[in-house]
Amino acid sequence: MDPNLTLLSQPSRACSYLAEPCTKNGRSPSPREQGRDSPFPWSQVPSSSLTDPDWFWDEHIQAKRARVETIVRGMCLSPNPPVPDNAPARDSPCCPERKRKQNVPVQQGPPKPGPAGDRGSRKGGPRVREQLHLLKQQLKHLQEHILQAAEPKAASQGPGGSETGKGPLSKHRVSEVKHQSEEPRFLPSGARALLEILKKELTGAISQAVDSVLQKVLLDPSGHLTHLGRSFPGLVPDGRSELSPPEGGACKDPLPLAALPRRAQPQTGAPLGNLSLAKPLDSPRYPASPRMIPKPYQGPPANCALTVPAHIQEDQILSQLLGHGPSGHWRGNLPQDSSPQSHPSSEAALRPWGAAKLRPLALSQQQCPWLFTSTCLERLPLVPSVKMEQGGLQAEGLNPGHLKKAKLMFFFTRYPSSNLLKAYFPDVQFNRCITSQMIKWFSNFREFYYIQMEKFARQAISDGVTNPKMLVVLRNSELFRALNMHYNKGNDFEVPDCFLEIASLTLQEFFRAVSAGKDSDPSWKKPIYKIISKLDSDIPEIFKSSSYPQELFRN
DNA sequence: GTGATACCTG
DNA sequence: CAGGTATCAC
Numbered sequence: 005m006d007p008n009l010t011l012l013s014q015p016s017r018a019c020s021y022l023a024e025p026c027t028k029n030g031r032s033p034s035p036r037e038q039g040r041d042s043p044f045p046w047s048q049v050p051s052s053s054l055t056d057p058d059w060f061w062d063e064h065i066q067a068k069r070a071r072v073e074t075i076v077r078g079m080c081l082s083p084n085p086p087v088p089d090n091a092p093a094r095d096s097p098c099c100p101e102r103k104r105k106q107n108v109p110v111q112q113g114p115p116k117p118g119p120a121g122d123r124g125s126r127k128g129g130p131r132v133r134e135q136l137h138l139l140k141q142q143l144k145h146l147q148e149h150i151l152q153a154a155e156p157k158a159a160s161q162g163p164g165g166s167e168t169g170k171g172p173l174s175k176h177r178v179s180e181v182k183h184q185s186e187e188p189r190f191l192p193s194g195a196r197a198l199l200e201i202l203k204k205e206l207t208g209a210i211s212q213a214v215d216s217v218l219q220k221v222l223l224d225p226s227g228h229l230t231h232l233g234r235s236f237p238g239l240v241p242d243g244r245s246e247l248s249p250p251e252g253g254a255c256k257d258p259l260p261l262a263a264l265p266r267r268a269q270p271q272t273g274a275p276l277g278n279l280s281l282a283k284p285l286d287s288p289r290y291p292a293s294p295r296m297i298p299k300p301y302q303g304p305p306a307n308c309a310l311t312v313p314a315h316i317q318e319d320q321i322l323s324q325l326l327g328h329g330p331s332g333h334w335r336g337n338l339p340q341d342s343s344p345q346s347h348p349s350s351e352a353a354l355r356p357w358g359a360a361k362l363r364p365l366a367l368s369q370q371q372c373p374w375l376f377t378s379t380c381l382e383r384l385p386l387v388p389s390v391k392m393e394q395g396g397l398q399a400e401g402l403n404p405g406h407l408k409k410a411k412l413m414f415f416f417t418r419y420p421s422s423n424l425l426k427a428y429f430p431d432v433q434f435n436r437c438i439t440s441q442m443i444k445w446f447s448n449f450r451e452f453y454y455i456q457m458e459k460f461a462r463q464a465i466s467d468g469v470t471n472p473k474m475l476v477v478l479r480n481s482e483l484f485r486a487l488n489m490h491y492n493k494g495n496d497f498e499v500p501d502c503f504l505e506i507a508s509l510t511l512q513e514f515f516r517a518v519s520a521g522k523d524s525d526p527s528w529k530k531p532i533y534k535i536i537s538k539l540d541s542d543i544p545e546i547f548k549s550s551s552y553p554q555e556l557f558r559n
Numbered sequence: 560g561t562g563a564t565a566c567c568t569g
Numbered sequence: 570c571a572g573g574t575a576t577c578a579c
Contacts, residue, residue: 407570419564440562441571447564448570454565529565 402441406432410442411491413547414449415503417540428543431550449491454514454529456486457507461514472512472519477504483511502541510536 406429413420413428420428422439432438460483464475477484479499487507488499513532522528 422563443563444571451565527565533565 402432402438402445406442407445408494409547410445411449412497413543414446414453414491415497415500416543418446418450418453418506419537419540420446424543428547429550430548452490453487453507453510454533456483457510457514458518458529461511461518464511464515465519469515472515475508475511475515477507477511479504483507500541506536506539506541509539 409429417424422434422443425439425442426432426434429442432442461475469475477487484499484504484507488495492499510532513535517523517528517532
């Protein structure tokens with residue numbers, strides 16, 4: 005199934021690919037072990053790689069690159085099952101000549117660190133280099149230890165002779181390993197065996213490390229998403245952190261929380277958990293006040309900070325990918341895959357301006373599972389919102405950010421008109437479809453809202469409540485939590501009091517209706533809807549910003 | 560007819 | 570949340 009193999013014309017190359025899996029999965033004793041008795045251990049390696057360190061590394065890296073390319077290609081291609089052509093073919097016209105193909109190389113205007121970038125010379129950004137550098141150093145250290153343990157002097161003996169024919173292909177990386185592969189010749193069999201084992205281990209470790217680094221780069225898209233929802237998953241309505249702190253160590257250089265993008269912003273607002281019921285508002289109008297500011301991030305697990313640095317950097321690298329607003333940088337000439345469902349968590353894929361297709365990948369989750377919050381997940385189903393408009397020239401769509409914003413807007417308006425929506429989503433190119441979708445969103449919001457109201461009203465009745473006035477939605481109430489969880493999952497927005505008032509009123513109306521037995525009438529809810537529909541509040545101006553609330557999740 | 564909304568479903 | 574459908578108002 006490995007597409008890579010399909011393009012391998014040289015048997016020996018195939019071996020290199022086969023070798024990779026070995027190192028990855030079990031570091032199972034490779035055929036190399038056969039060479040134990042040979043005076044030339046390296047030559048024993050069955051026709052494969054290890055014979056020549058340079059070759060091995062070169063091939064290994066190429067194999068790695070091949071995989072990367074495969075992934076990249078996959079990202080550019082539609083969700084269609086990966087055509088088994090993609091062999092990295094270092095030389096061949098790998099890409100499918102089809103439509104997608106042209107997309108692959110397409111370089112979006114803005115510097116795109118994206119994996120989709122040209123392979124060979126992909127920069128990967130300083131971050132990647134740094135990591136690779138680190139890895140190399142680590143490898144070096146390991147080697148030193150090994151050599152010291154096995155044969156202190158051996159290390160200095162390097163018979164450099166085996167440089168054989170690798171010529172220009174040799175790279176520092178190769179040379180580093182070379183020491184190992186050559187050492188055995190001068191070591192006692194026991195030490196040799198040990199070195200062999202260690203070598204394998206190292207190879208596997210390096211392989212994984214490289215994978216990890218590459219994945220990080222390739223996963224930027226999702227990484228960003230993660231970051232978008234990076235509510236450090238954490239906060240539940242009541243301000244507690246549901247985040248299970250990852251083990252530290254993941255991140256060196258943890259940045260002070262203050263350095264965190266948003267939440268770091270200190271804000272004295274009372275935590276959601278407070279009981280601010282008493283705060284009657286003068287009116288439903290909710291002034292664009294500081295409260296609109298994202299709530300202070302409450303207690304992101306200190307450990308979490310460990311993961312921040314990386315993300316922040318990624319953000320910078322990808323900031324443009326995520327750039328919002330019709331800045332015009334994103335043109336519709338990108339790989340526009342019409343299959344919306346292909347990138348569940350790819351926010352970028354939803355960009356109206358045809359952002360590059362970015363595949364989510366579960367990998368990042370493996371790396372930082374805790375980074376996936378419900379907020380993140382919730383947007384998965386949105387991806388499909390990428391809609392292609394005639395000829396794919398215009399790829400407009402609503403992204404998770406829009407949804408998030410819409411949800412927050414729901415706190416102020418339950419029945420927004422299409423005109424209002426247009427005014428508050430300046431970065432959205434409205435058309436019939438988009439408008440309907442957004443209207444539909446609010447319809448869904450209302451549905452959930454009313455369902456909750458009815459549910460709690462009935463519960464109150466069954467609980468023996470008789471006076472509807474007793475029903476008030478407080479911030480620490482269960483109903484509030486349910487609502488907040490739905491519309492403000494990340495809990496990074498302070499629900500306006502006016503919403504609480506409306507919610508209380510709605511609850512009371514349901515209570516009265518049900519109490520009066522009106523629910524026997526099929527349309528008993530209509531009167532309630534009518535009442536509520538007249539209680540929409542003004543939406544804070546800040547919502548008119550095309551970047552709101554995305555900015556909450558950015559640096 | 561069309562548009563908006565509610566309701567049901569997956 | 571999106572689709573589909575039914576209903577209602579214009």
